[in-house]
Amino acid sequence: MVSQYGIKLAAYLISSSYGDFCSKVCECLLSRGTLTLAQIIRFTELSRENVINCLRVLIHQNCVQAFSIQQEVAFGEAPKIVTQYMVLFDNTIHKMRFPKFMQIVSEELGKDCLGIFEGLLQHGRLSLNQIIDRNMQTPDNSDVHAVQESFSRLLNACFVERCPAPEPFLAPPEEETPAKKRGTKSAKIAEAPKTIEQRALETAAPMESIRFLMEIDTLSGASEEKGMESHNIATLEEKWKQDFSDAELSSSGKKKEILWRVNFEEFVRRLRHKACIEYVRIRLSDQAGIVLSAILELTRSSETRLKTDKSASMSINDIYDEVIKKDGGLGMDLERVRASLVQLGCQIPTTGIDETYSIDLKNIIELAQNEEVESVVLKRYGREAYRIFRLLTKSGRLLETDKISDTTFVEKKDTLKILYKLWKDGYLHMEKVSVNGPKQALFLLWEVNKESLWVCVLDEMHHAALNLRLRITYEQDQEKEILQLPTEKLVGELEKRYKRLRKVRIILESSLMNLDDALMLFHDF
């Protein structure tokens, strides 16, 4: 479930771009979970027409995914198929970080690809023909082949992907064959059961083999998607007619052209790598940053899931060959590369036969997260609290008050005060232990409960991000007359106010982008 301020931030971002009705529908789905059309209408108290329009916009902008399931009915009745709508929280928050995605595309692929990419960000989904048409309308338009070439480069870099199925059908879990069940029994015990939303996303996703492939064209988007059986299509179309009239049907369901959208997963992966490299560069050395950058460049395409714990193993020679291509890497020799690998936590193998290395990315992310929270503790509670919090984070277990006081060199009476304050604000977990003996003694034990604390910290970050956005809007509102004046009239006091507004916007917007790095550190990486 998304936390309170995560919901508020998402609702605000949708409202800024698509209006209050869409924001209301989005907030409803975030607060209440996956719902049917009827339920959304009931909870939002909007008209049926408004809700349908909002869902169309949100689906088109990749913030909502529809899917259908078989509803349980009484014995003897024909099976009823119901459409449900789930919100995609991550994609909603990504709207805040479009400038970062654009910078990656601009740096790697250049201006032409950036133009196409911007269109996809703005419109949510486009077919190749729509991309070409859009390009024709720009002043410095390129010919069709050039546009196709740029689009192809975006696909090869996995920055763009085929859109998912508009409304996949989820077969009921009981329909699995007995043989299949037996074979996967042990695997099932190890894995947590998938939620209906996870199943919907998996079923909707295009197969990996065609996800970034431009050549294959399909007659109907529905028939090629995995998990769809032909007899369900008729049922589905019947279902759509119940929910949407012919005129209202989502364009992605009817059109025969393939629709493309931004592949957010790839950008999150790039930003994750960038965060690890930056952390290592600041904490260890520039050279360690270069070596890590080289390894991640080599292993990126082999990452099967986003939050990979360790990078794939690479040989020292492959790493070296990539390092010397990087800025500042040409002067590094094998020994310096090895020294950087050791700084990154690797061990030099004793035999020289199979010298391969893999980097623990999860550890780097955790260290960065710890530092972020420690920074907040230092600012809010002071240096002694910072020492105490770091001790408890490092030890990872319950410690008694006196032990904490002794190790951190904080006066015993002050230690207890600080611990209570941190506990009251949710940073620490406390346990009381009473010992029966000649004298009854009560001991207080303390530890950092990372799981619950990280959730609180993330919610506060969402809150802070929303605050920054609201303050930007407020500052602009305050000076809206000045923004409407032509430049030549901005003199004297007006010029001073204009300059102040510009400075304030830079501070707030750059702080928001920095805070977003921390947000991603806790939510996406």
Add this chain to the structure above:
Amino acid sequence: MSRTLETSSLKRKRPEADPLGLVDNERAILNAIKSKKDLGIWVRDIKQETKLTDHVVNKSLKSLLTRKLIKEVVNIQNKGKKHYMAVEFEPSKEVSGGVWYVDGNLDKELVNILKQLCLRCIRVQKVATLERVYEDLKKQRVVNFEISSQQVSEILNSMVLDNEIIEVKSTGLSEYYSIPIGTVCYRFDSGPGVARGSKIGAFASIPCGACPRISLCTPDGIISPSTCVYYTKWLNIDF
């Protein structure tokens, strides 16, 4: 003759008969205090054990103090309660708080002096093991007690917690060449970003990160981003 002797045996023992010249009450109280050795004993516990009246106990304690047979000690666990100990004992760590405590308070000056000495040693050596720092401190003879390796380790650990130094394991390469691989050592954090002062987290760099009222702040409330005084102050600073 015998009657005189009997009469005298019935009389209270003359003070000269006790080796220290103590009367019965004083002896009883001294024994109670000595029995607690280096833990000390609270006045009320003395009264409970000896079953003597307040007046008698207080008078006896005054006498024992004057004769320098007992001393008053501060118990770090209960600073407000008067504790007494026989003079031949030194308060245990439980009572005194250890070598870092003086009269029940943390000896911050001592801790700071030792920290500065450790930092100087690490600055000179670039990378130092606990042993090297300990040897260096012993040579300097700054403190008037026998400092132990354990105590130096405690000082170094607290500086690691303060992020003044970092704890690393020797790789045997470069600056670690003289230190066996895997040995714990201490050094300054030498990352390029550290020198540039970029250690503050992104969240802590904005007013909301340090704000004690964030839980009360709402978009349209009395405390809100548009009315926030911390934001106003922050935005008016000359960057």
